[in-house]
Amino acid sequence: MAGAVVFCASSFLARSGTADLNLQAQLVWGTNKEKPDDPKLKEVDRSVAEKLRKVFKWKNYFEVNRQQFTVPVGSSKRIKMSDDCEIEVQNLGNSSIEVKLYGKGKLAVRKTQKISPSELLVLAGDDKDDTAWFVVLSQLAK
Amino acid sequence: MINHETELKLQAYLDGELSPGEAKTVADLLRRDAGAQALYQELRIAKSLLAENELDRKLPESREFYWSKIRRQIEREESTLADGLTEPAAFRWWTRFLAPAGVLAGLAILVAVTLRSPNGGGTILALDDSHEIETPLEETSSFSFRSEAAAMTVVWVDSHRE
Secondary structure, three states: OHHHHHHHHHHHHHHOOOOOEEEEEEEEEEEOOOOOOOOOOEEOOHHHHHHHHHHEOOOEEEEEEEEEEEEOOOOEEEEEOOOOEEEEEEEEEOOEEEEEEEEOOEEEEEEEEEOOOOOEEEEEEEEOOOEEEEEEEEEOOO | OOOHHHHHHHHHHHOOOOOHHHHHHHHHHHHHOHHHHHHHHHHHHHHHHEOOOOOOOOOOOOHHHHHHHHHHHHHHHHHHHHHHHOOOHHHHHHHHHHHHHHHHHHHHHHHHHHOOOOOOOOOOOOOOOOOOEEOOOOOOEEEEEEEOOOOEEEEEEEOOOO
16 A cells, blocks of 8 residues: 555656746737738748637738747746847746736736647737737747 | 626627627626626627637538437446446455545645645646736736637737727
8 A cells, every 4th residue: 555655656756847848939910911021020830820810810920039948947037029028938847837928028917827839828919900919939849 | 706697698798699688687787897897898809809709610420410429429428337336346345445545645645735845946746737817017908718729828918909
């Protein structure tokens, strides 16, 4: 019996999250209009665009910025996505993260969430002229 | 505090699915209840930003065949459950062993959870799967939803832009 308890406890301990998280954040702009004449804007990866189209009403999605970064367990990283938009990601362990979104330096939203390579966490909001912005956070496969 | 039934009524009101009498009741509620009004606004925004209001699913077979498969599956699971209730005495011996082992395993989990590091990092065991959301700015609100189809969790930040 004691062996069973030790086995259970050790297997749970082994699963405790101690891994660094390799993450990617994309700042995306969604619109129903055609691509503006701005060389900084790129087409979003097809898989991400398709997922966004499944959920949101906008037809076209353009990448404004992309950042890849690693967050060790128990620490956090602040990433500048644009002049007005920053995110801060804290690795809580066990594939859980806390994401803070800052708009013009002010904390706009804080979210705690599990993350996995097959999942996207999207922070989004409306913008002028019936467009929208998206911060698409994903875990990079090892 | 809005109960679940009222939430459903608000959704139905938004979708225009209520009778005139029910619609009037909900309209009255919206005039006097700030919580209901806030939820209605969230639902309205969510409806306006989603790609499709209703997912149109086409069945790969006839409706009757599709539902008969579901009925057969339910019947099969009920039958398996009934069989499980009449297991022979040998199985019950195992349950006498597994029950205390389960209790001890539960205790082990409890101890591990209690030993969680207070600073949040270096967690010994994280069973907490809570998904918290907080919007500190007064001029913004937010809500979160998940799309299984897109494997995506969305946090929509509404800056009350008109």
